[in-house]
Structures are given as structure tokens and as C-alpha cells.
Amino acid sequence: MKQRSTFVLFVCIFLLVCDIDCRPDEKDTEEEGSSAKDGLILPEHEHRLEKEADQLHGKEKEDKMKHTSDSHEHIRQRRQANVTKQVPQSQQPGIAGGTTYIRWGRTSCPEGTHLIYNGIPAGSWYKHTGSGSNYLCLPHHPVWGNHNDGFQSHSYIYGVEMQLDSNDPFLKTNTPETARLNQETAVCALCYVPTRATTVMIPAMKACPVGWTKEYNGYIMSDHHGNHRSEYVCVDEAPEVNEGGEGDQNGALWYVVESGCGTLPCPNYVSGRELTCVVCTK
Ligand SMILES: [Ca+2]
Ligand SMILES: [Ca+2]
Numbered sequence: 001m002k003q004r005s006t007f008v009l010f011v012c013i014f015l016l017v018c019d020i021d022c023r024p025d026e027k028d029t030e031e032e033g034s035s036a037k038d039g040l041i042l043p044e045h046e047h048r049l050e051k052e053a054d055q056l057h058g059k060e061k062e063d064k065m066k067h068t069s070d071s072h073e074h075i076r077q078r079r080q081a082n083v084t085k086q087v088p089q090s091q092q093p094g095i096a097g098g099t100t101y102i103r104w105g106r107t108s109c110p111e112g113t114h115l116i117y118n119g120i121p122a123g124s125w126y127k128h129t130g131s132g133s134n135y136l137c138l139p140h141h142p143v144w145g146n147h148n149d150g151f152q153s154h155s156y157i158y159g160v161e162m163q164l165d166s167n168d169p170f171l172k173t174n175t176p177e178t179a180r181l182n183q184e185t186a187v188c189a190l191c192y193v194p195t196r197a198t199t200v201m202i203p204a205m206k207a208c209p210v211g212w213t214k215e216y217n218g219y220i221m222s223d224h225h226g227n228h229r230s231e232y233v234c235v236d237e238a239p240e241v242n243e244g245g246e247g248d249q250n251g252a253l254w255y256v257v258e259s260g261c262g263t264l265p266c267p268n269y270v271s272g273r274e275l276t277c278v279v280c281t282k
Helices: 002-021 026-039 043-086
Strands: 099-104 114-123 136-139 158-162 188-193 199-203 213-222 233-236 252-256 276-281
Touching: 099 199, 099 213, 099 233, 099 276, 114 252, 136 188, 188 213, 233 276
Parallel strands: 158 252
Antiparallel strands: 099 188, 114 136, 114 158, 114 188, 199 276, 213 233, 213 252, 213 276
């Protein structure tokens, strides 16, 4: 009986010691588990990492392609913008920059154009050999700069008077009061055409070439052949006159220009015939 009790006690002590020493250490287990996670790559874990790496690589590739595509689109847009900038303005409807001309003999501009100002045609005195040979359209209200009244200089300018006593082909629809133009002071208008880009005066024509717009037509005028050379200008076929300018005052003078045969082929030109003109824009 004593031996049995001793055996039971021995077994109990053994079990107690074994319970303390033989149980796996929880810390060690955790460390081993952690070590397994960190150091030991299981097949499933390896597969997942590969998949994640593939996804990351794919995203990087996609981002790179998107960035490249964006860059290409940006470059394309910049090139397109440059191309747009390089298109000549004259080829862009509505922003051509427009064109201007002086409508000699009128105070207004044709429909679809803008009057900048109207004024008085002026040039050198008909007996002076010098000064300017071209005609200017002087505004009615000059703005002066530094000035010294009195004639100290040797270049002058005068208003244009129309000399039509012996030859007047013009319409009188714009001069109903007097129905005559001789010895009248001429008028002019500066016209702006915003939708067309260039202007040309064609002599000996009353209509414009196909594709061009007629601004006005009329007759060529210049100073008398016995005076001094001047510019040829195209004066509207139905001139207005400058009110208050009537009277034989002389200054710069306009005469209707006639064609002379010889070096000009006749026909088609006719000796002594008044030369027409047309002003066209495009
Ligand atoms: Ca006169
Ligand atoms: Ca004639």
C-alpha cells in the first residue's frame, strides 16, 4: 500500500514537471511563426506575391502608357496650335485684317464697308513744278502740331478743283442742286473693308474680275497736260461736290483723262475717248 502511494506521488510529480517543461513556449512559438512568415515563403504565399508584382508592374506599365499617350496628345495639340498660328491671317475668314481705299469724288462708302473719314482731295498748285505729285484726302478738321504761321517753307498743298467745262462725262445724280460739276471743289472718303484683304484700281474697266468685289467705278482724272505731271486717280462716276467750294479759284486741278492712239493700240483704244476705271477688292 505504501509502495502504491509512493508510485502515485511520483507520477503526480512527473506530470507536474512535464506540464511546466514540456509545453511549447508561447513566445518561441510566436517567434517561430513570425520567422516562418518572414523567412519561409510558402508556395501559396509566393504565388500571391508574384501576382501582386504582376499587378504592380501592369499598373506601372499602364501609367507609363497613359503618360506617354498624354504627352503625345499634348505635343499634337501644341503642333496643331502652331499650325493654326501659322495660317496666314488673309486665309482666315473674318479676320483678314481688311483693306482700305480712297473713294475719290464721294463723301460716303459703299454698302458693307466703313467710312473712316471724308474730306477734301488736295495736291500741288497746278503751275508749280514741284511739291507732291500724288493727291491726298485731307480731313475737314486738321489737327496741328508745332506751327509757324506765314509761308516760310517751299512746299504747298491746295484743294482740288474739277475742270470740266469742256468735257464732263459724269452722272449728276449726286449734285441735283447745280447739276454741274465744273469749277466745283472735289470730295473724297477713306473707306475700310474689313472682310477683304486687298485693293486694286483697274483702268479702262467698269467691272471687276470674277471673284473680286466692285467698290465703285468712274473715270480717270489727273492734272492738265500743259501743267505738271500728277497722279492718275479714279473718280466716282457720280461725284458729290464740296459745298461752298464753287468758283474758279484753281489750286490742284482735275481733268478727265482721254486715251491717245499711237503707243496705245487703237483699236481697242479710241483716240480722245474718256478713260473709265473701277476699284476692286478681294
Ligand atoms: Ca478752275
Ligand atoms: Ca473726249
